[in-house]
Amino acid sequence: MATEEYVPVTADDWYQRRRDDAEGRFFRRVADQGPRKGEGGSTRQGIYCLTADGQLLVYKNAGQNPEVMREALRQGLREWRKLPPQRRQPGAVQVGEPDQIDPRYTRTPPRGGLIVNVFTRILDHQDGELCRGTCRTLGGNQAARDHLWLTEAEWQSLVPADPRPGNGFPLPAAIAERLLRFHLVDNTRGEPPMWRREDIRSQLMMLTVEEATAAVVRLRLDGFALLATHPDDAQADRGFDVRLLGYIGYDRTRKMINRFEVVAVGDHWGEGPFTRGARPGRTPLGIAFELADGKSAADRVPPQAARDLRSYFGHDR
Amino acid sequence: MRSVSRLLILGAAVLTGGQRASAVEPIRPEQFSRLQALIKPDPNEDKWTQIPWLTDLWQARKIAAEQGKPILLWEMDGHPLGCT
Numbered sequence: 025m026a027t028e029e030y031v032p033v034t035a036d037d038w039y040q041r042r043r044d045d046a047e048g049r050f051f052r053r054v055a056d057q058g059p060r061k062g063e064g065g066s067t068r069q070g071i072y073c074l075t076a077d078g079q080l081l082v083y084k085n086a087g088q089n090p091e092v093m094r095e096a097l098r099q100g101l102r103e104w105r106k107l108p109p110q111r112r113q114p115g116a117v118q119v120g121e122p123d124q125i126d127p128r129y130t131r132t133p134p135r136g137g138l139i140v141n142v143f144t145r146i147l148d149h150q151d152g153e154l155c156r157g158t159c160r161t162l163g164g165n166q167a168a169r170d171h172l173w174l175t176e177a178e179w180q181s182l183v184p185a186d187p188r189p190g191n192g193f194p195l196p197a198a199i200a201e202r203l204l205r206f207h208l209v210d211n212t213r214g215e216p217p218m219w220r221r222e223d224i225r226s227q228l229m230m231l232t233v234e235e236a237t238a239a240v241v242r243l244r245l246d247g248f249a250l251l252a253t254h255p256d257d258a259q260a261d262r263g264f265d266v267r268l269l270g271y272i273g274y275d276r277t278r279k280m281i282n283r284f285e286v287v288a289v290g291d292h293w294g295e296g297p298f299t300r301g302a303r304p305g306r307t308p309l310g311i312a313f314e315l316a317d318g319k320s321a322a323d324r325v326p327p328q329a330a331r332d333l334r335s336y337f338g339h340d341r
Numbered sequence: 342m343r344s345v346s347r348l349l350i351l352g353a354a355v356l357t358g359g360q361r362a363s364a365v366e367p368i369r370p371e372q373f374s375r376l377q378a379l380i381k382p383d384p385n386e387d388k389w390t391q392i393p394w395l396t397d398l399w400q401a402r403k404i405a406a407e408q409g410k411p412i413l414l415w416e417m418d419g420h421p422l423g424c425t
Contacts, residue, residue, distance in 0.1 A: 026392050030413035033401035034394045036420035047399045051416075072414040076406035090389075097413065104411045114409035119402045145380045156379060167382040170423055215419040248363055269368035287376045290365045298418070306364075312380040321396040325423035 025097050030073070037069040038331055043129035046122035050078060058083035073100025075107070076117040089162070131326035131333065136176035139316040139323055140284050142207050144168040147289070147308035154289065154308055161213045161301040168211040171327050172313060174199065175337070179281050182243065183274045187236035195229040195245060198338045203229075203286075204249050206329035206336060208264055210292050210299060210309055217262070217296035218329050225250040225257060229268060239277060245270035245286055253294070262294025264309065286313040394422060 026032045040051045041062050055061065055068040057080035062068045070085040071093060081103035084096040110116060133139050145167045146157035158165050181196045194200070204224050209216040229247030236242075245268060252263035270286030292309035295302035316323040330336045368376065382390075395401045398414065405412045415421050 026413055029410065031401045031405040031408065031410050032392050032394050032413045032415070033398055034396055034415045034417075034421045035398055036423070037416045037418050040398070040416060050402070051398060051414075054414075067418050069417045072412075072416065074412050074414060076402045076412065081411060093415075100411060100413070112409050114407055116409065117406040119399070119406045122399050143381045147379065154376065154379060166386060167380065211419075246367070248365070248367070250363065265363050265365050267363070267365050267367050269370065269373055271373075285373075285377065287368060287373055287380065289368055289376060310376060310380040312377050314377075314381075321394060322390065322422040325396060325420045328419060328423060 025094070025101075029101055030097065036325075037067055039129040039131075041065065041068050043126040045124050045126040048126060048129070054078050054080050055083075060085065071096045073097065073103070075104070075111070076119055077111075079107075131330050133173055133318060133324055133326075134175040138172075138174040138176075138179045138281055138284065139318045140172040140174070140313050141316045141323070142170040142172050143312045143314075144170070144209075144211055145310050146210075146212055146303070147310045149308065154310070157303075157308065159213075159301065159303055164213045164301065166212070170207065170211060171316065171323070171325060172202070172207050173327055173330065173336075174202075182231070182272055182281070183241055184233065187233045187241045187243075189233050189236055192230050192232040195231055195247070200227065200229050201338060202336065204251060206327060207313070208249065208251060208266055208288055208311060210264075210295075210302070211328065212299075212309075213295070213301050214298040215296075215328065216299050219251050220253075223251050223253055225252050225255065231272070234271075237276075239275070241274040241276060242283075243272040243274070245272065260294070262296070263306075264290055264292045265306070266290030266292075266309075270313070281315065284313060284315040287311070288313075390422075396420075396422065 040048060054072060054074050060068040060070055070083055072083055073081040082096050082100040084092055146159055146165060147154045148157040178199055204227055205219040209218060227249035229245060231243045231245055234242045234244050247268040249266050250257060252260035254260035257263050266288050267290055268286060268288045271283060273283030275282045288311040291306035293306045318324060327336060334340045401412050
């Protein structure tokens with residue numbers, strides 16, 4: 025129904041409710057027709073069925089519940105069909121180009137950069153092995169998604185100028201910090217709090233050249249980190265004691281990264297204001313990184329932490 | 342590889358200072374693929390990702406107008422395709 029009967033689009037309300045441009049104003053004009061008017065800058069999140077010229081047909085605030093979503097879609101179609109046929113015909117509404125785009129609240133992947141898909145999932149122990157975890161929060165056992173962005177200069181810094189098998193060197197500091205602060209987070213139940221710089225209590229991430237030929241360079245990443253909101257992790261209300269292993273491939277002919285696969289597994293504890301319902305105590309959490317081709321709209325969705333772009337790219341040091 | 346392992350152990354000892362030692366076992370290479378598969382979504386796990394979502398409301402307006410369709414906008418705090 026969403027694919028056949030509608031034009032489906034997703035957005036992050038944090039940007040949409042703030043952007044001062046044609047798209048932002050259009051969205052708020054639609055939202056103002058419903059119950060979520062965003063008083064005091066508050067959220068307008070939800071499911072909206074609307075017309076191209078900005079009439080709200082249906083609003084529901086329950087994006088994660090499939091049945092609520094389906095009912096909203098059915099109700100939206102009923103409202104749509106009540107409109108005069110001449111308003112529903114293809115081409116009946118003219119939509120021009122937006123007059124401006126607010127650069128403060130739009131994000132595009134860095135030119136020449138790398139997009140890495142990031143998946144996070146709660147895990148459990150069973151018979152001495154890790155398995156998929158269970159929790160009481162609706163959808164909290166599913167894989168959560170995010171994206172890691174690296175600039176062209178950053179991914180180039182991963183490849184040594186003279187790679188020799190066996191040689192090791194630290195993961196470049198800017199990349200290490202981004203991974204740790206913004207991507208080793210528990211976003212399985214909602215918007216996670218990011219780690220402050222001082223929350224990185226210890227870490228070491230080393231790259232080792234496993235193979236270097238005229239065609240390829242293959243690197244291995246080994247690492248660990250202790251992230252905690254208190255210097256004594258036993259007193260920290262939130263933390264992550266984590267190990268990492270990964271493999272990075274560089275195509276020397278095409279001069280591009282062709283593999284970026286990292287797994288991080290460790291014991292996570294605590295929760296944030298928007299991630300309530302964490303399992304008690306320290307429980308296993310897994311995070312997997314893999315290269316995206318950047319062709320789909322989903323791949324180009326900005327990292328959650330890129331709302332503060334200066335901080336994300338370490339320009340606030 | 343051995344030298345890196347030694348460095349990691351040394352680093353753990355040095356960098357953690359007064360912290361408690363990590364209770365988490367290092368990930369072994371033979372565990373890698375299994376852990377990846379465990380963490381990543383199965384192809385049919387998130388059926389909503391099979392919908393060809395746009396991420397530009399203005400573009401959605403233009404397509405909806407051209408095709409004579411309503412728009413479904415799924416808007417959350419935290420992008421539905423990028424957070425949670």
